[in-house]
Amino acid sequence: MGKLKLELDEVELRELRKQKFITIEQKRIEQIAKIAKPTVLAVGIGGAGSNVISWVKKRKVAGGKLISVNTDASHLAVSVAHKKILVGEKITKGLGCGGYPELGEQAMYETMDEVIKEVIGANIIFLVAGLGGGTGTGGTCALADELRRRISPEIHNLIVGVVTLPFEIETARMKIARQGIKRLQKSCDTVVVIDNNRLIKIAGNLPFRKALGVANTTIGKFIKGITETIATASLINLDYADLRAIMKGAGLASIGVGQGNGDGRVEQAVERALDGRLLDIEDITKARGVLIHVAGGEGMTLQDVHHAGELVKRSIPPKAKVIWGARVDKALKGTASVMVVLTGVESAFLRRHGQSRFRSLFSNKLKW
Ligand SMILES: Nc1nc2c(ncn2[C@@H]2O[C@H](COP(=O)(O)OP(=O)(O)OP(=O)(O)O)[C@@H](O)[C@H]2O)c(=O)[nH]1
Ligand SMILES: [Mg+2]
Missing domain, CATH: 3.30.1330.20 (Tubulin/FtsZ, C-terminal domain)
Incomplete structure (x- = not known):
């Protein structure tokens, strides 16, 4: 009887050891999973960019960080984000860039360290802006260039620009937008381009604000969709490696x-x-x-x-x-x-708006 008890104890002991090992192993896997979970971050720059961030934040996104950056203090005050950063306070006095991208670029450089501190380290960085204005165009290009410069190539990350194109009637903004796309392509892995003009076709009879809302919804759903698919378990998992395979050095994209x-x-x-x-x-x-x-x-x-x-x-x-x-x-x-x-x-858009007319300007990085 006593012997049998002793044998049972040994069996039990072995079982216990096995269970303990499994628990330790499970804990270790969970810890690695936690560290290995890719982090997703979206930064909206300028008026349009911040509007998209507000859209996503109001609908709650699981697992991503949302940041709004602007030179326009009053717009930033009503924006909704996890973190808001007023850039270029000395240069623009919180009044925006009035459509001058060179000012947007300088404003971003004035506050660059603060922005970089919030952004760096994320695996997927979305840079969201409406091209054609000052803060969004100049600021996004400056931030993308600086991220590329500061993030070492061995770090596995993705920088994805998500930008809208101006309306055809905003003729003065076309050239700025075109230069913006060209420059962003150099520093981003992919630049997702959404043409505001297509809105006229699908939402032509809506009031202007609502039509812009259609574009913001599209961009917002894209960011929310990717973030949640990467950050949470899915039916068919889309993992970070898949996303990198398709977006690394992919040029222009459409959604x-x-x-x-x-x-x-x-x-x-x-x-x-x-x-x-x-x-x-x-x-x-x-x-x-x-x-x-x-x-x-x-x-x-x-x-x-x-x-x-x-x-x-x-x-x-x-x-x-x-x-x-x-x-x-x-x-x-x-x-x-x-x-x-x-x-x-x-x-x-690039095809329609001729590539050669302003070519000389592209060669000089700082001229807009
Ligand atoms: N889809 C969409 N496009 C917008 C929205 N607001 C502005 N735009 C477009 O984005 C372009 C840039 O506008 P803003 O984002 O307001 O400009 P900004 O970057 O703040 O630049 P400054 O005001 O000059 O400092 C405009 O020419 C419009 O074509 C928006 O809410 N949604
Ligand atoms: Mg603005």
């Missing part, structure tokens, strides 16, 4: 988001993401990489997700690199939401 309801919601959502998109694309069939992300309610099946992927793939070249993710969102009852990011595309 489209669409939603569908009821039967055929997946087809509807895909169609809207590709057709109703604010894409500034010369030719969709030239895309080099595509990211497809599907979100749906609890009833969403793998077949739905697969179907969405197949529909998108039909519109793009067979050689394009495709990555995809899917996420169940309880709030989306009977609704499917699809986001498409096409990278390596050519900008229709």
